[in-house]
Amino acid sequence: MENRPKVGIGVIIIKGNKILLGKRKNTHGEGSWCYPGGHLEFGESWEECSRREVWEEVGIQIKNLRFGTITNDIFENEHKHYITISMISDYESGEVKLMEPDKFDKWEWFEWDKLPSPLFLPTINQLKEGFNPF
Template sequence: MVTETVRPAIGVGAIILRGNKVLLGLRKGKHGDGCWQFPGGHLEYGEAIEECARREVLEETGLNLENILIGPYTNDVFAKDKKHYVTLFTVAESHEGEATVMEPDKCSEWGWFEWDKMPKPLFLPIRHLLEKGYSPFLKS
């Protein structure tokens, strides 16, 4: 008898800074519907984390990233959806252009929000970041 091993997936979230705000999108679809999340997606085989962030942000928002740094990670178990992700975050800047909904089946809108005034509900990985006390605006 063959037993299938289920392993966590790797997600990459891009915390995009513009002034004192971050970019959030309102998710659509079964997984996280109605929650606000950073742009991002699945890490592809052989892909660098920074390149994944750059690719996903361009695909989802039309924005280009600058000064990409590796940020924190979260361990996210979505019990209801029976999904488990390790979410790797990048922190980057985007100084030009407006975020455009490029994938309307996955996101209904993009908006810039102050870190301590983010809309609710937040997607689980962001909630976990906040529980850790993380802020991209605090210098360590």
Template sequence: MTEHSNARPVIGVGVLVWRNKQLLLGERIDKKQVNCWQFPGGHLEDNESVIACARREVMEETGIKVKNLRHLGYTDDQFEVAQKKYITLLVSCEYDSGEVKVLEPEKCARWQWFDYRSLPSPLFVPISHYLAQITAVSQSVKVAGDLYALHCSSRVLTVAPSGERR
């Protein structure tokens, strides 16, 4: 058993910001996973709801406003470099207003809109794990294989570390 295995997990929030059928992703440059693409997001603060955190993080990182926020699912990941376990709560929302800007240049080189069917690579670990898991269970959940259909549905797909649907 590793020393960090008994530490409490860090709770993060990842935000899928949709504009039409495009998703906003940023090129990550911080230490956890350099040169990959991530959704806006960050750590959940004490006494903060997941939705409030999602709204705050999008504004702090990009300067834009979002609307129609809803829970999408979660991932359970171990980051060996940071020696931390992360539970990432995913929120889906729609772009509302504002100009996308890089407001945390120490963490993100740029923001870019991508067609959801042609996402860049590599993706940040929680994103790639979530996409792999929704694809793996797509036969039992009709909309799960299509990220945009999942965003538009009322379903919440929760992904356990083993890949089983909850």
């Protein structure tokens, strides 16, 4: 088995002055808050992955997709290594739903300067770099 980093995509969805975060369960980073997202599939563009994952996880439409930042995320306890591409988008339409209750406890909107704790490692690394999607 090759031990190489995987590519994850996180989608920062902006609605007004807030972003959407989900509380993870039954996966690495359990109990932490993260953006909607997932694995980049073979042959998929970053934009296609972003739209697909947002639809699969929260059932809403997004617009104005653009590159946010990239982080090198090593989950030492779980022996996982990800390159995480964070895309920024604006909320377009739909009602946020818990589409994957096996993977998330809930979804909530948060102000960037009032983020919940604990945060998923890619977001922690973004904050260390001074990243701000606004």
